[in-house]
Amino acid sequence: MSNQQNKQHAGQQLRAVSYARISLDRREGAGVERQQADTRKLADLHDLDVVAELVENNVSAWSGKKRPEYARLLDMIRAGQVDRVLVWHTDRLHRNVGELVDYLDLTRSHGVKTLAKQGNGYDPEAADGKFLATVLGAVAEQESDHKSERVRRAIRQSRERGEVQRTRYRTFGYEHDGETIVETEAQFLRDAARRVLDGDTLRRICREGQTAGVTTTTGGTMTTTALRRLLLNPRIAGLSSVAVAGHDRPREVIGVGQWEPIYSPETHEQLVAALTNPNRATNREGTAPRHLLTGIATCVCGGTVCASTAPANRQGVRHPIYRCRTKRDNFTPGPHVSRRIADLDGYVKAYVLDMLARMDLSDYLTSTTDDGGKLDRLLTERARLETVLDDLEARYLTLRTDRERAQWDRLNRATLDALDETTRAIDDAAGDTSAVAQLVGVTDIAEWWEGAELDDRRGVVAELVTVRLLPVPRGGRGFDPEYVDIRPRRAD
Template structure:
């Protein structure tokens, strides 16, 4: 007597139901009854809850587990409630038929698909085509419905209530309108920082809508029906906005009365917008132009300049006096250069900022005012120009080709689609990036042949240059010939004897 078949039960629902999982539970109950009717035994219960079988981007974990069990022979087949719960794309059906050569069986609630026969495969394919057709039509209907609802200002509003709006995401909450307008005025016209806007809202009792509910409140919400949940109001308080959170809320197109579907603006909300559209666009411009940290102060001897630690040949960083001590001749807190520990250095103190900067200034002025130095710089310039020439020529050629494809796309050339343009330009961009990386390795050549100048002229040029200009002169004078400074006290006023031509390791 042959042993009974081992059949897995597979269930799927496209959207997550409530915690009781009625849809999946019902499918499994029907499948298990079918397994008993077939005289088989249950292998595993497998289900993908809230997973679409139509969207190829969705990973159905238990579906792949099932395929693995069927392929390995752990299961003799599968029972599904109906075929569209199992698959909704013909390509999945083709894969199942290919695997069916291993001998497993597929059952639904009222029929068996014998995939080893032509008629069985034909019935299976027809069901798969019907499922895919149904999904395609449903997707089109849903897309049209979403577009129409978005154009009317309806539809999905997100996880939390939008600032300035009621729970429906469409009706303006009038109590918040004047405060949002005041925040807009503070930022656009008053030039106030966002932290003051956050404090203003908190002062007037307006907090982030991303409320973290208490455990008791969450349990109460979970026990309510959808109708009861709409009428439920808790007393959980939100936290004050973060600066980034408030910026994100103020950037919402809803503020200017626009309705959105994905990244596209598709209509206008009913009623008067909270902010005038031009004002909102100006606010957006301000927000998007304030990215990143403010520029840091530039120092002459930090980072990528010809200056290293004598102990370990590592670049320098700088640190402000922890006690707030100031220089006697200027209203400025003292700063010290030290070996950059984050770059693998020893972290030891090198010297006072202005003491070392003074030595660098004197060395640069002396170097750039000598005729020998000017001749050497000319030679280096010519050498770099020769090295850079082929790469610059290639960048020019590739850029010209890329500009041609850009014009083709912009002018609507018949055979130039966005996909084709992207495909062509991606290769060009990669090549351009490679060539520019090689140019960076070579380094910039001087714009003009250097001429020997008097010491006074070089000194005037140094004094007139800002921090970046002085760093450029430092690199120009000593490129490839760095100084090495022995660590020492930041109180030393003369460190000339600690400046070396070679690091300790090579001494």
């Protein structure tokens, strides 16, 4: 007989936890108050002792974003503190089949049943319980996919007509309405475009802009990555576009916008050609390092590496290499090693990008910053605000009346202002102590890497990993990752 059955026979109440998730889309169902009221009635009906009421604040079950209250629910189940989970509808918990299956495995191993006010709950111990739950989860996931596809199709049609897009962030150079030009910012973009086409570097333009007080629309530093993205954005040239799959690829222009351009479409085409040219230099100033791992990777002897050129091979080709600086300067005895720059850079880049893709940026930054939890709270608030903006953006094309649009405008503006303030606070809390902090808000790490200046990429590599080159056995040919010792600086 299970512990739950023992409790029931002894007249003890089973422990229950209710879980509610807020959705800004009113068509999605009940608000949180209604959800909680219904789960309380469910608890009374089954004579359950509600030990906790968990409310997920504006986080979609299918967005993939971190859900702290859901994680807390799983922890309570693992700790044996829960006998029943109460929800208004099971789609409040999951819209992803893989996540649902993990949940069912966990609840089955701990004898926990899920009760729902609307629709069917989950009884993982029943013969067909897991099957039915998985089918329900698959249906909910399909509904989410269909909804996302409808939204994407509506957005594309709107952009083909050149309509002004009201998105979460104010575009640099324009007011929040997406049409009114901010002349000081527009002039900065015109000057930057002219200088790039004349061969100037993004780094120099940004440095001079920072001195003049130029910031992003969120109050952050105008970095080379941010400026490059702006100059590649067709919107600045009065063109409507959609994103294209693939890293560092220009957006697809699908219409002429119904707003005033800051510079001409011809200038935009010239900028795309210049900024996507692989032969464009990204670091031309002084004697600063021109390669990713100069002064970062180390030889087996402990000395750092520098860029050099290998002797000519049988075909007369001389490949750029990293070689030990101490060997070059005759400081220490060997052994010393070398590697082709292209091979080692490519390997380290892939390692770091994979590391960043798996990293919880919030956890990383808060663990490296001693501020009494302030940064953690700011990052949590930023994630919440971004989820609100996700829902607002999805709702915009469904608005029908002027009153609805006015309400949407007020909420969107208030949320954007709050996001601006929170992002500035994050920059103040972490921006000066971590090179990785510049990735806050970046949705495509690989795209950021391709557009980032060399110094920014070097800073991230130096902060995250150590790279040590090991001797290759005699007779070894080609690049072998086995003889590169790359390790995270911080244990997971």
